[in-house]
Each structure stands twice: as structure tokens, then as C-alpha cells.
Amino acid sequence: MSIRLVRSLEAHTDKVWSVSVHNRLPLLATASSDKSCKIYDLTNGELVATLDDTHKRSARSVAWKPTGQEPSLACGSFDSTISIWGKDYDEWSLLAVIEGHENEVKGVAWSKDGYFLASCSRDKSIWIWEADDDNEEFECISVLQEHSQDVKHVVWSQYEDLLASSSYDDTIRLWKEDDDDWSCVAQLTGHEGTVWCSDFEKSETSTRLVSGSDDCTVRVWQRTDANDSEETWELQAILPQCHKRAVYSVSWSPSGRIASVGSDGQLVVYEYQSDQWEITHVQKLSHGVYEANSVQWCKPYAADDDNGTTTAEWLITGGDDGNVNVWSIS
Numbered sequence: 001m002s003i004r005l006v007r008s009l010e011a012h013t014d015k016v017w018s019v020s021v022h023n024r025l026p027l028l029a030t031a032s033s034d035k036s037c038k039i040y041d042l043t044n045g046e047l048v049a050t051l052d053d054t055h056k057r058s059a060r061s062v063a064w065k066p067t068g069q070e071p072s073l074a075c076g077s078f079d080s081t082i083s084i085w086g087k088d089y090d091e092w093s094l095l096a097v098i099e100g101h102e103n104e105v106k107g108v109a110w111s112k113d114g115y116f117l118a119s120c121s122r123d124k125s126i127w128i129w130e131a132d133d134d135n136e137e138f139e140c141i142s143v144l145q146e147h148s149q150d151v152k153h154v155v156w157s158q159y160e161d162l163l164a165s166s167s168y169d170d171t172i173r174l175w176k177e178d179d180d181d182w183s184c185v186a187q188l189t190g191h192e193g194t195v196w197c198s199d200f201e202k203s204e205t206s207t208r209l210v211s212g213s214d215d216c217t218v219r220v221w222q223r224t225d226a227n228d229s230e231e232t233w234e235l236q237a238i239l240p241q242c243h244k245r246a247v248y249s250v251s252w253s254p255s256g257r258i259a260s261v262g263s264d265g266q267l268v269v270y271e272y273q274s275d276q277w278e279i280t281h282v283q284k285l286s287h288g289v290y291e292a293n294s295v296q297w298c299k300p301y302a303a304d305d306d307n308g309t310t311t312a313e314w315l316i317t318g319g320d321d322g323n324v325n326v327w328s329i330s
Contacts, residue, residue, distance in 0.1 A: 003283050005327055007045045007326050008323050008324070011322060011324045012038070013322055014058075015290075016032050016294065016320075017032060017293055018030070018293070019031075019317070021298040023066045026041060026301040027064070029064060029073055029075075031061055031076075034322075036050055037051040039073075042298070042302070051083070054097070061108045064110070065114045065131075066113075067113055072087070072095070072135045073085045074117055080103055080104060081105065082119055084098065086135055095134070096136050104122040106153065107120045107152065112159065120154045120165055121150075127140050128182055141182075146173060147171070148169045152166050152197070155197075158202060161177060162207070168194045170189070170194065170213075171189050173186070173187050174233070186230070186232070188221050191214075191215055193215035194214040197212050197249045201256075207223040208223070208252075209233075216241070216262075217241070217243075221236060222234055222236040237277055240277060245262055247261070251296045257280075257329075262292060264291075265284065267283040267286040267315065269282075283327065286325060287317065287323060290319045291319060292318070296316050297315055297316075298313070300328065314329070
């Protein structure tokens, strides 16, 4: 099996922290320490828009809203604010700036229907915002403060209003709405270092989560029981060891494969074969000598070669070199 670089986008003048692919359109959004977000057309790699002059510090996280006739985007920044962008008549404009966190916003994520926006911060909190249809008004409906340290990342399930948060306190917490408020329904422990990221399996028949940590491991967790106020989760597997340093980002593909990137610059792909997880692809130095910070699966939007052949899936990675790389996985 092979992994091949389709194209490399010289996107930013400083490190790329986050990448996000739209769920319906061939649009890629990026967030960088150069204080800007950029939007690219994945069919040809061309720059569509540069969203800047808004944040005073690094743009740390970016996420597409999964619903709406026109695409819209949330960007979280180290200046403790979140900017909301929308497209109208081929023009991208700033729709709102959300304030509330006391420190750097580390992650933003939309719920499956776009009704909720979650944000997390160095201030140890997670905020749940209720969005209007025009993405111009956001009301904070809950502040979750059970993590004891910096919250690095948030992600929603694609099939229910279930939120996962990853933290410097070495844990993952799962959150649900209960009687018009949000509460922690499970805490996943076992990592021996900061949990940088997690992602839900793209499956309606089971609920699983993959996580990556400072302890160099990638782990799979499975929900075994659930009710409105409490869930039981179990560690299902520690994936084969490959990373030599911190794992910064993980992504679970619709086909069931898992990808991870991290401080060692490696891009690693895992598949479940013969009743166990196996490493099927390893791309060392995926961003040269630089660290890789973010990874996401997406469907291919262009031919991979001169014969017009496409692969089943692409991987998008962002690194400290300021580049965004598009990889084809055979």
C-alpha cells in the first residue's frame, strides 16, 4: 500500500495549527500562527479567500458549520475570541466576533445540525453557544468547568448531541444536555500525558472515539452503556506504537481507517484487519523536519495522476512549516 503527496500548499508564513474540510463542498479552511485563516478550493488547490485583520494573536482552530445553504466558518484564536465568517454572493465577510473566554481559545466545533457551537480554552472551560440561522447572534447556554487544566480540543459526534473534550489534565470528558443544562456523562482515563485531540467513529451502529496524547499513544474507546445522565466507556485498544513523540491530531475516516500526526512529523494510518489494528501506511517527515499539527480525512476532489485515476480517500495535514499537504491513500 502506498501514500502519495498530491499537492503541497504554501498556505501560511507561520505554523498551521488546524485544518477543516467542508462536509459537502470542496473547501478547505486553515488556521495559522500568522493570525489568519485561509480557504482553498480542493479541486485545484487555488486560494479562495484570506480571512485576516480580525484576530490579534494566532488563529488556533477552524471548523466549518455542517448546515446552511451557504458555507460558514468558525475560527478560535489565542486572543480569546471566536470569529464567524460567511459567504454571500461570492464574498466572504465577518458575521460575528464571540467573546467570553478569559484565555486562549484552543478549539471550536459545530454540532451535527449546526445548532450548537462548542469552544474550549486555556481557562479550563468549555462553552456551549446557541447559534441563530444567520450566524450573527450567539448565546452562551452553558459553561462547563470540570477539567482541572487547559482544554485542548472539542469534537461532536455526527449522529447525536454528544461532545468530547481533550485536556492537559490527561483525560477526555463526554458531555450531554440534561434538563436544559449540559453535564459530564463520562470521564476517560488512562493516557499518561496531555490528550491533544479526539475524534468520533463515523458509524451509526456503534459509538467509539479515538484519542492521541503526549504519551505517544493512540487509543480507541467504546461506549458500552448509556442513559441521559451517565455513560460507560471502556478502553478497547491501544493502537500499534509508531510515534516517538506527542500525538497532536487524530482523525477517523468514513471507511473506518484512523490517521494520526504529531511532534515527530510522522503521518500514520491504521486499519482494523484480522481482529486487530495494524499500521498500513507511514509517511515520515510529512512536513520535512517540522512538526505536524493537524490531520483530517476527506474524499478526493481531483485525479491523482495523468490517467485520471482517483483513490478512495485523501488526507489533509498542516505543519509548522506553514504548509498544508494533500495525500492520497491507496
